[in-house]
Amino acid sequence: MKLCRYGNAGSEKAGLVDHAGRLRDLSGIVPDIGPNTLAPETLAKLAATQPESLLLVEGNPRIGVPVNGISKYIAIGLNYSDHAREANMRVPPEPIIFMKAISCLCGPNDDTLQPRNSSQLDWEVELAVVIGRKGLYVSEDEALDYVAGYCLANDVSERAFQLQSSQWDKGKGCDTFGPLGPWLVTTDEITNPQNLDMWLDVNGERMQSGNTSTMIFGVKHLVSYCSRYMTLSPGDVIATGTPPGVGLHKKPHPVYLKPGDIVTLGIAGLGQQRQKIIAPAA
Amino acid sequence: MKLCRYGPGGHEKPGIIDSNGKLRDLSLIIDEIGPGRLEPRKLRALAAAVKVEALPLVEGHPRFGVPFTGTGSYIGIGLNYSDHAKEADLPIPDEPIIFNKATTSICGPYDDIVQPKNSKMLDWECELAVVIGARAQYVSEDDALKYVAGYCIANDVSERGFQFQSTQWKKGKSHDSFGPLGPWLVTTDEIPDPQALEMWLDVNGERMQKGTTRTMIFPVKKLVSYVSEYLTLLPGDVIATGTPPGVGMGIKPAPVYLKPGDVVTLSISGLGEQRQKVVPFPGP
Numbered sequence: 001m002k003l004c005r006y007g008n009a010g011s012e013k014a015g016l017v018d019h020a021g022r023l024r025d026l027s028g029i030v031p032d033i034g035p036n037t038l039a040p041e042t043l044a045k046l047a048a049t050q051p052e053s054l055l056l057v058e059g060n061p062r063i064g065v066p067v068n069g070i071s072k073y074i075a076i077g078l079n080y081s082d083h084a085r086e087a088n089m090r091v092p093p094e095p096i097i098f099m100k101a102i103s104c105l106c107g108p109n110d111d112t113l114q115p116r117n118s119s120q121l122d123w124e125v126e127l128a129v130v131i132g133r134k135g136l137y138v139s140e141d142e143a144l145d146y147v148a149g150y151c152l153a154n155d156v157s158e159r160a161f162q163l164q165s166s167q168w169d170k171g172k173g174c175d176t177f178g179p180l181g182p183w184l185v186t187t188d189e190i191t192n193p194q195n196l197d198m199w200l201d202v203n204g205e206r207m208q209s210g211n212t213s214t215m216i217f218g219v220k221h222l223v224s225y226c227s228r229y230m231t232l233s234p235g236d237v238i239a240t241g242t243p244p245g246v247g248l249h250k251k252p253h254p255v256y257l258k259p260g261d262i263v264t265l266g267i268a269g270l271g272q273q274r275q276k277i278i279a280p281a282a
Numbered sequence: 283m284k285l286c287r288y289g290p291g292g293h294e295k296p297g298i299i300d301s302n303g304k305l306r307d308l309s310l311i312i313d314e315i316g317p318g319r320l321e322p323r324k325l326r327a328l329a330a331a332v333k334v335e336a337l338p339l340v341e342g343h344p345r346f347g348v349p350f351t352g353t354g355s356y357i358g359i360g361l362n363y364s365d366h367a368k369e370a371d372l373p374i375p376d377e378p379i380i381f382n383k384a385t386t387s388i389c390g391p392y393d394d395i396v397q398p399k400n401s402k403m404l405d406w407e408c409e410l411a412v413v414i415g416a417r418a419q420y421v422s423e424d425d426a427l428k429y430v431a432g433y434c435i436a437n438d439v440s441e442r443g444f445q446f447q448s449t450q451w452k453k454g455k456s457h458d459s460f461g462p463l464g465p466w467l468v469t470t471d472e473i474p475d476p477q478a479l480e481m482w483l484d485v486n487g488e489r490m491q492k493g494t495t496r497t498m499i500f501p502v503k504k505l506v507s508y509v510s511e512y513l514t515l516l517p518g519d520v521i522a523t524g525t526p527p528g529v530g531m532g533i534k535p536a537p538v539y540l541k542p543g544d545v546v547t548l549s550i551s552g553l554g555e556q557r558q559k560v561v562p563f564p565g566p
Contacts, residue, residue: 071354072384077450096448099382101355101513116420116511136458137399161512166449167360167381173513175419228399229444230384230456 001047002183002271003033003149005064006057009107012064016051017183023061024054033184034069035235038132038148043186064107066151066184067130072236073100073178074226075126075155077168079241082214086244095217095225100155100239101173108181108273112156114259115174116280120159121257124242125200125208125265127193128153129219130184135232143223146232149186150193152270153239154179154200154263159248159256180237182271190269193219198243200265202257207250208265210243283329284466284554285315285432287347288340291390294347298334299466305344306337315467317352317517320415320431325469347390349434349467350413352518356383356461357509358409358438360451362524365497369527378500378508383438383522384456391464391556395439397542398457399563403442404540407525408483408491408548410476411436412502413467418515426506429515432469433476435553436522437462437483437546442531442539463520465554473552476502481526483548485540490533491548493526 005012006023014026014033029049030037037043077096078084084091114121132148155172156179162171190196193212200208217225222238247255257263259279266272287294288305296308296315311332312319319328360379361367367374397404415431438455439462445454473479476495483491495501500508505521515521530538540546542562549555 072386074384077448092448094447096450097453098450099384099452101382103354103514103516164377165360165375165379167379167451169382169452170380170512173355173382175514229453231386231458233386 001186001188004066004181004183005033005068006061007064008062009064012068015057016054018051023057024051025057026054032068033066035233038067038130038234040132043132043148047186062107063109063182065105066181067235070102070105070235070237071233073102073105074236075100075172075239076217076222076241079216080210080214080243081216082210083242083244084216086249091216095222097226097229098168098172100178104173104175104178106176106179108152108179109275110176110179111278112263112275113176113278114280115158118158118280119256120254121277122157122159122247123200123202123207123257123263124155124157124246125198125267126153126155126239126242127196127198127212127267128180129223129238129240131232131234131236133234135223135227138224138227140220140224143220144187146223147187149184150190150270151181151184152265152267152273154265154273154275155239155242179273179275182273185270196268198267200245200263203262208243208245214243215240283325283469286349286464286466287315288344289347290345291347297340298332298337300334305340306334307340308337315350320350320413320517322415322428322431322470325415325431329469329471345390346392346465348388349464350518353385353388353520354516355513355519356385356388357519357521358383358455359505359522359524362499363493363497363526364499365493366525366527367499369532374499378505380509380512381451381455383452383461386458387456387461389459389462391435391462393459393462393558394561395540395546395558396459397540397560397562398441401441401443402539403531404560405440405442405530406483406485406490406540406546407438407440407529408481409436409438409522409525410479410481410495410550411463412506412521412523414515414519415517417517418506418510421507421510423503423507426503427470429506430470431517432467433473433553434463434467435548435550435556437548437556437558438522438525462556462558465556468553479551481550483528483546485546486544491526491528497526498523
C-alpha cells in the first residue's frame with residue numbers, strides 16, 4: 001500500500017496510490033495519515049479497502065509529508081561501507097545517531113530553501129524507516145514488527161554549519177532540509193529493505209548511485225539500536241544513511257548546490273522526489 | 283504568571299500558582315497550556331483576564347507534569363558557562379554548540395529518573411530552559427526576548443558513556459525521563475533579567491552544582507537569535523542553555539555518578555524546585 005498526503009501545506013488530505021499509480025482520495029476512510037494511522041491494525045483495515053472504490057484525484061496536487069505529526073526525525077551518520085571508503089573514514093563500530101529538527105520536514109517536491117550564509121549545501125539520498133508502534137529495547141528479531149513502512153528521504157545538509165562544531169545537528173535542521181515521500185510504502189511491498197537500488201541526480205547528472213545492501217548496520221539493527229537510547233513513537237522517522245556520491249566528497253574538489261539547481265532522487269519501490277534550490281530571501 | 287499542569291501523566295490539567303505559592307485550578311479559563319497559548323501577547327491577555335485568587339484551590343498534592351505541551355524541538359546548548367569550561371579544562375567555544383534532545387525524554391519535574399539498561403555514568407545538569415512563545419527564524423539579538431514565552435528549570439539528565447561513545451551526544455541525552463521540565467512555566471514579566479539567576483543542584487542533600495546565569499558564555503538573547511538561524515523555532519520549543527560547574531563527570535579526584543535510590547534536587551531563583559529519585563529500569 002502506498003499512502004500519501006496531498007494538497008496545500010497545512011491542509012493536506014489522506015491519499016492512496018493505486019496499482020496503476022493513480023492518486024485516489026482516502027479521506028473518506030481516514031481523515032489524515034498520522035501516528036494513530038500507523039498501528040498495524042489500522043493499516044490492515046486500510047489495506048482491506050478496494051482502491052477502485054476510492055475517487056480519483058483530479059489534476060496534479062502538491063504532495064506533502066506522507067505522515068502528519070512526526071515527533072522525532074532521527075538520522076544515522078556514515079552507514080554505507082562504500083560511502084565510508086569514499087570519505088576515507090573508519091567504519092564506525094556502532095551506529096552514529098543524530099537528529100534533524102522536525103520543523104525541517106517538507107513535501108518531496110517542495111523547493112529547497114538555501115539558508116542565509118550557506119555556502120556548502122549538499123544532498124543525501126536515504127531510505128527512511130517510519131515507526132508504527134511504540135518501541136523501547138526492541139530486539140533485532142522483532143524490529144521490523146515496529147516498522148509501518150518506508151519512504152524516500154533527502155537528508156539535505158549544510159556542511160559548513162554541520163561541521164562548525166562537534167555536533168552535526170546545526171547543519172541538518174534548517175527549514176526544507178527534510179523532504180519525505182512521496183509515499184509511505186507499507187512493509188508488505190518492501191519485504192527486504194536491504195536490497196533497494198537508490199540514486200540521486202543534480203541537474204540530470206548522476207551523483208549518487210547505490211544499494212541498501214551496502215549498509216553497515218541494516219534496518220533491523222538500526223531500529224533495535226535506536227530503541228536502546230530513546231523511545232520510538234509511532235510516526236518517528238529514522239533516515240538510515242547515504243551511499244557514496246555526496247557533494248562534499250566529490251573529487252578533485254567538493255561540489256555544492258546553488259540556486260536554480262534541480263535535485264532528483266529515487267529508491268526502488270518508493271517513488272521519486274524533485275527539489276529546486278531557491279536563493280535565500282534577503 | 284507561574285503556569286503549570288498537574289495530575290497524572292497524560293491527564294494533566296492547567297494550573298496557576300498564586301502569590302502565596304498555592305496551586306489553583308486554571309481549567310475553567312483555558313483547557314490546555316500548549317503552543318497556541320504561549321504567544322507573549324496571549325500570555326499578557328491571560329494575565330490581564332485571570333483573577334488568580336478567585337480560582338479554586340487545588341486540594342491535596344497532585345503530581346506536576348511538564349508545564350506546557352507540544353514541544354517540537356528540545357535544543358540543548360553544550361559548554362555554555364565560562365566557569366564550567368574552566369573546570370572541564372575545555373576551550374571556550376567560538377559559537378554556541380547546538381544539539382537535540384529527543385522530545386520523548388520530557389517529563390514532569392518530580393518524576394523518577396529511570397536509569398537505562400547498561401547505564402554506568404548517569405549524570406545531572408541543572409539548566410535554565412527558555413520556552414519559545416512565537417515562531418522565530420532569523421531573529422536579531424535585540425528582538426530575541428520578544429519570542430520567549432517564559433522560563434523553567436531543566437535537568438539535562440545525561441548518560442556520559444552513551445553521550446561520548448560516538449562524536450554525537452544525542453544518544454546520551456534522550457532516554458525517557460532525561461528531560462524533567464518545570465515545575466512552572468514562569469512568564470517573562472517575572473524574570474526581567476534571565477542573566478541574573480542563582481542556581482544549584484544537590485544529590486542526596488549535598489551541594490553539587492552552584493552557579494549563576496551571569497557566567498553564561500552566550501546569553502539567552504544570543505542563543506535564541508543564534509538557534510533561529512539554523513532551525514525555525516516554534517511555540518513550545520525549548521532551549522536548555524547549558525550548565526554551570528559541578529556535574530558528576532567533572533568531580534575530582536574521581537567522577538561521581540547517580541545510582542538507584544539517589545535523590546536529585548535542583549532550583550533556579552524564581553523558577554521553583556525540582557526533585558527526582560533515581561530508579562532502575564523496571565523489567566528485564
